[in-house]
Amino acid sequence: MTEEKIITWLPACNTHDVPVNGGVCVKYHDQQIALFHFSRRGEWYATQNECPHRKQMALSRGMIGSQEGEPKVACPFHKKTFSLVDGHCINDEDECSLTTYPVKVENDMVYIGFTEENGRDTEGILA
Amino acid sequence: MKVVVIGNGMVGYKFCEKLIAKSSAEKVEIVVFGEEIRRAYDRVHLSEFFSGKSAEDLSMSSTTWYEENGVKLHLGDPVQSIDRPTKTVHSYKGITENYDVLVLATGSAAFVPPIPGVDKEGVFIYRTIEDLEMMQAYAKKAKKGAVIGGGLLGLEAAKAMLDLGIADTTVIEFAHRLMPRQIDDAGSGILINKLEKLGLKICTNKNTSEILGENAITGMQFTDDTKIDVDMLVISAGIKPRDELAKLCGLEVGHRGGIVVNEKLQTTDHSIYAIGECALYNGMIYGLVAPGYEMAEVVASHLVEENKSFTGFDMSTKLKLIGIDVASFGDPFVASHECRTVVFEDTMKGIYKRINITDDGKYLLGGILIGDAEAYNMLLQTAKNKIVLPPNPEDVILGSRGGESEGGAGVLSLPDEAIVCSCESVTKAGICTAVAEQGCETIDAIKKCTKAGTGCGGCVPMVKDLMVHTMKAQGKYVRNVLCEHFNYSRQELFDLIKMHQLKSFDAVLDKLGKGDGCELCKPPVVSIIASLFNEMILVKGNDTAQDSNDRFLANIQKGGTYSVVPRIPGGEITPDKLIVIGSVAKKYNLYTKITGGQRIDLFGAHLSDLPAIWEELIDAGFESGHAYGKSLRTVKSCVGSTWCRFGLHDSVSFAIRIEERYRGLRSPHKLKGGVSGCIRECAEAQSKDFGIIATEKGWNLYVCGNGGSKPQHALLLATDLDSDTCIKYIDRFLMFYIRTADPLTRTATWLNKMDGGIDYLRNVIVNDSLGINEQLEADMDSFVESYKCEWKEAVENPNIRKRFSHFVNAPEEKDPTVVFEGMRDQKKVKDWK
């Protein structure tokens, strides 16, 4: 995803609001985004919060880790695991992929990037 | 020699790969024409395009493969004619190439029955990535879907429609059952049931007479005068071999299509071959990839003067639909007078298995598996390799009952030349050699080295069995390591963590592991840390390494709310405390139920309400019941001698004492206990991890019982103990279990795997045969002393408390997607799809 296409950077929260090597859920209008601080790797990731398996709003409460170097999150419900990089389901090739979002950190503030594709800035507030 | 290949599909590509492997570049020149705009891709896994695989992910080769191997590739340029006398082909873009050998690998197209209206907008076929792209775009505005064809592909297309978000999808099959070529009526019945549970509607015996709508489809009319509303349709009614080029240049084709070939895959012109789905061998089109690959192998061999022939191919298949096992192998339908048929059917569980065996009961001819196809590979091999069946042939579908389990010995009985991976033609010997001689000791290594398991993936469990057996046969110790991040078993890690006094997951990973950890290693490691040091589980960065239920000190429920289970030791509770539970449940709108563990579960709590709920419960004297942890659940009691006319001792008091002793103890799996006041055993103590039954002289102690899916009675460890000795033995028993069991292994399974069984265990616990009992008791004492209610600590610690909110940027708001419904004066969560 290229920077040019990003139309909104949502200031989501402070870096210390997110647990070390864990996730939180961020509200953006009627969307829920799971934001992860993979502190061990010094990386930030954001995906949709809804697990495509049973449509549960739970990925932000999932456990993160890696498999052969690929950072992933495991859904708390049935342990489907998804790549944090491109959202594909790692342990079930028939499962749908997650939408992922770019993240940046500036002055301790974490921002999630929305593009025309992944975001629905319905009220145009942040545009 | 110049070889021209027409068609860059799965088989055409595989042919190039095989020919290159067999010959040297100087000798063979290869030119490929492909009509599609992409390099050959994995059509078998086409549906994964909808779950996010890109065209590139599905590609069979890297971008540079053709160039690196000197193959000239013309994409998006179909061949339009073949001139046999001059041995040349002419393409759409005007290229002319001459050939010494021509290989037709033109595959097939979807067969579209001539129903009026099939050309309407919204009607699709399911064959190429472009078809899928068009479907994906159209599905956005479609609500009601249908698929014509209830065969292998039709069902796959129907599942794809569900995945595209069209929840209302109907499968229309002309025959009176689904997958008519693979399964029988009874099997189809069970399959329909299962598909309906996925949300599909199934209509068999339906013949479409017209597709309705102005420009776009709006409905379907059937010959029985019924109709349905539909705004998107996929036709998957069979395949039609692409034999048009062959026909045009005068090669013989079958009257129902297909290029006629001999056992060398030569067409009626011997310098022209046909392979894959366009070839008609012995009156048959092979619509699967494995026979196509075999054909590619035969032609490539023939060209380098190896002698191989095609003699037909097994059409066994397994459906790849997620969640439903359907397989058919060998001859699934042999008429009953030539053979015996054994059928096993469980309509409750949705399992149907049928095997056809020779009259003398010796050999397996074929069969059908629905609902449980675990045995597919083994049965397929048994049929293909004519392996003699056991004396009770039904054992192969029912498992041998009573005796030793088959335990994978099955794979050992296969002959070396048995094809284990039929997609890539890898034999048993091929896999065993890779393990024994090339040192492949993981599935991934075997995949890389032999290609086994890289096609449909169906053989992977069997490959794994072979790998384990080969390694064991070499005297290699197959260790139960946790995962890729730790090369240790749980028991080894326990000792190492203790020795190095490592108190956080990261410290353990830095010292003993590698990488970042994952959901397989984090929970057992933090559980070990909790067992050893008994610090609050949500501190020191260990919180996010806890299983999600532990992380929020509650069990997550359907819909994303949580349950609250206060401890009620021994099942004894005062009326006042009952009132508190009732009023808390009312205040926070919770569903209440008495559990099977003699206590009360409050369900449906929002994450952000948990701390407040617990605060009120704790104020009233309750503690965490650890219903979420791999830790002590309940010690069930019967009322005992205080009230019961048969009671020998006060079982309630003893149960409370024990439950309070071990509450909060983290272990490899959950722990349950029971105390009964006499041999009538009303507390069901013999089904618990540790169970105690009063005798005239004291207590009998039983261990390693289990309920769950494989119930097992506890075994007697010691008799007529006084209360203190009984507790001492339980201390030792639990600590020994915590030290040595694998993750998620209940005490029953732990004992089942223990060499020497209960006698060995008794020796350790009662006779101190390992000399560790003093240590075990000391460990338990220090645990008991340091116990604190973790919910109390959580509600009192603002930093931990803050984590109990759904939105980090709107902590006061609850998850708006949680929806409840009413039921019998309480609430229930809305069902998931």
Ligand code: SRM
């Ligand atoms: C609530 C309860 C059912 C009920 O309404 O009665 C229950 C509910 C659950 N049980 Fe159970 N079990 C409950 C009594 C039992 C019993 C009966 C008993 O304890 O006397 C058994 C069989 C006895 C045994 O464990 O040996 C039982 C055997 C299981 C098993 C299978 C364990 C096994 O060894 O195979 C699981 C799965 C697991 O733990 O992996 C399980 C798992 C579960 C889970 C945690 C499933 C899950 O992961 O979400 C359920 C969640 C409850 C929740 O959200 O609070 N539950 N479960 C019972 C709670 C008892 C309590 O007060 O703590």
Ligand SMILES: Cc1cc2nc3c(=O)[nH]c(=O)nc-3n(C[C@H](O)[C@H](O)[C@H](O)COP(=O)(O)OP(=O)(O)OC[C@H]3O[C@@H](n4cnc5c(N)ncnc54)[C@H](O)[C@@H]3O)c2cc1C
């Ligand atoms: C959705 C789906 C699921 C499937 N699932 C399974 C499964 O689980 N197991 C299984 O064994 N099989 C499965 N199959 C079948 C399997 O994909 C085929 O058997 C296999 O692709 C056949 O390979 P092929 O090379 O013969 O034909 P194809 O892969 O169709 O390749 C033929 C190629 O030739 C091209 N071509 C045709 N005419 C010309 C011309 N004149 N000039 C140039 N190029 C031309 C075509 O455009 C095409 O690209 C599935 C198929 C589909 C569509």
Ligand code: SF4
């Ligand atoms: S038996 Fe199954 S459904 Fe019932 S509570 Fe236990 S785990 Fe849940």
Ligand code: FES
């Ligand atoms: S809901 Fe996420 S894995 Fe099932």
